[in-house]
Each structure stands twice: as structure tokens, then as C-alpha cells.
Amino acid sequence: MSTDSAVAYLQPPTSSVLAGLARPTVAYVAALIIAEAIVRIGGSFAGAACYALGFIVLVNVTVLAYRRFDGEGLRWRLAAAAGVPFLDRLLVLSVPPFTWGTFEISALWGLPLLATAITLGRPPLVPPSAGLLGHPVSRAWFTRQNSPRSWILTVQVPITALCLGVIAAVSLPQNAPPIEGGPPIAVAAVVFAFCVQESLYRLVIQPITAEVWGDRIGMLTTSALLAFTSITALYELVPMGFGVVLAGIAVSLLFGLSTVRGLPIAGVILGRGLFTFCLLCASILQ
């Protein structure tokens, strides 16, 4: 067995660690679901207020955990990562839309998310192995990085995402009103925002969850969180249908899997951009 520290932390956690995190995890998921339900029932203002409250609570939990364990352990890092989806939803709901004449579209939330990704994606929160062009979350799975097969896999990620984007675009509800044709810069702003969101989750949250729960559960957790936030963000832009939701979940799992295999994160970000571009174009041209 290797003694490499990058591999050692990915060992399955002990049962006591998992038992200690079970209640906070259930409370966290319940808080996310309740906040999103308030968005749908009570409107954007009430929902965004819930997300803002959740974000402030989680920031304070991070501070308390950091002080209690003197900056050691995983709990403060997990609390910090848990605040990101709340911040993400708060920004999606409350950052003013991109306006161009009479055209308005929610896209500018990518800028504060980019600031978050730059600030959080460095030590001590995230292991220093994270990077844009390939970051071995699991080095054990990454031994074929330089082989031609891995290059083909790298290219296949955005191509598969494009195919899923086309499937999602085809399955858009036909009777929904199309998006008013906006300038190309608006489409670029939306695609940029979703790419930043993808990079934030893959470069910041996935390494932390992998460290706590191991590679597979970390990948599934991050993909579920990203599917939740990206689909709810898409809900503000395009008419949603069952096919779009399924494609959104599938593409999040695909990107999670490719990240955990250590494929370059640039391919994942490109794939997210292509997926979003397909959906937007289909909704505009509908």
C-alpha cells in the first residue's frame, strides 16, 4: 500500500466520523430543500432571504469549528464548502440581471462566483494538488494520464456533454414561450456563469468532500449539489422539462466521474459550457 499522502487521505472514513456527520448532513439537506421550496412558494425574495440566512449560519459554523479545532481536522473545511451552494443560490436569485435595451437575463452571478472560486480554491481549504489542467483527486485512478487512452477520454467528456445538451435541447417543452433573442454577449455571459459554477464545485467542493467521505461518495455528493444548483439556476432561464432535469443530472455525474479520474478540469468546464449553450440556443430558436 502506498504511503503517499495524496492517496492516504482518500481511504474510506471511519464509522465514527460518518456517524458524527449524519445529523448535520440531514439538517443541511433539509435546509436546502426548505429554502428552495420557499423560493417556489413564497417567491424569490423570501427564498433568497432563507439562502442568505443559511449562508451566514454556515460561515459562523466555519468560524466556530476553526476556533474549536484550532484549524485542524476536516469539519471547518466541510462547513466552509457547505456554505457555497447557499451562496450560489443567493447570488443567482439576487444579483441584478444582464440588461441590453429591453432584454434581461440572469447571468451576472458568475462574477461573484468567480471571486469565490479564486479565493477558496487554494490552501489551506483545498489541497494544493488542485489545478485547472488536471488535478489528481485520486492519484490511484490517474495512472493512465499520459496514455493515448486518457487523451481520448479527455476529449470524450465535452463531446458527451454536447450530446447530452442536444438531447436536453430536443426535450425542451414545446409549448413554453421562447427566450427573447438577446445579443450574443448575453449568451456568452450565461455560459461563462455556468462554467464558473462548474469550476467552483469541482475545484473546491469535490476535493473537500472526497477527503471527508472518500472518492465515490464525495463525487456523488458534489454532483448532487451541483445538479441541484445548476438545474435551479437553469430554471430561471429556460423552460424546464423532465428531460432537461435528467440531462442535467447525467451531465453533473459525468463531470464528477471525469474529475475523480483526474481528467483535466478544462474539459469539464468546456463540457458545461457546451451543454448550457445548447440549451440556451434551443430556447432562443424555439
Next chain:
Amino acid sequence: MTAAIALTSVLGTLGLRHLSPLYFLPLMALLFLLLERELIRAFSGPGARAASRILGIATLPLLVSFAVLVVLRLSYIFGRS
């Protein structure tokens, strides 16, 4: 009365009356975290410094969101005049 008229005039000039209250939620969260940070900074010690640093990182995206709001309002005002 004069103050109310002046306030209404300022709000009208800046176009703030047309802003949704939703846009001010990140600003409220930002103010809360900044206030908390200042209170924590009043205490000395490594714990307070670490807490202040964490709160500083948490306020950064909210600051950028506020900057986006300001830039949009300025572009609205200058685009209108």
C-alpha cells in the same frame, strides 16, 4: 418634510426607486458579516484573527455582487442622461 423631498429626489436621480428589494439582500448579508468581523476584531488573539480572516473571505463574493450592482446603476444613470 424637506428631508423626505431631498431623499425622494436623490433616490429618483440614482434610479434606486426602480430597484427590486431583492437586490439588497446580499448587501444586508454583507453588512451583517462586516459588522460581525469588526466586533470580532475588537478581541485580540490568534482565534480572533482566524475568525476575522474567514469572515473576510466570506464577504468577498458579496462585495463583488455589490460592485456589480453599483456598476449597473452607474451605467443605467449615465445611459439615461
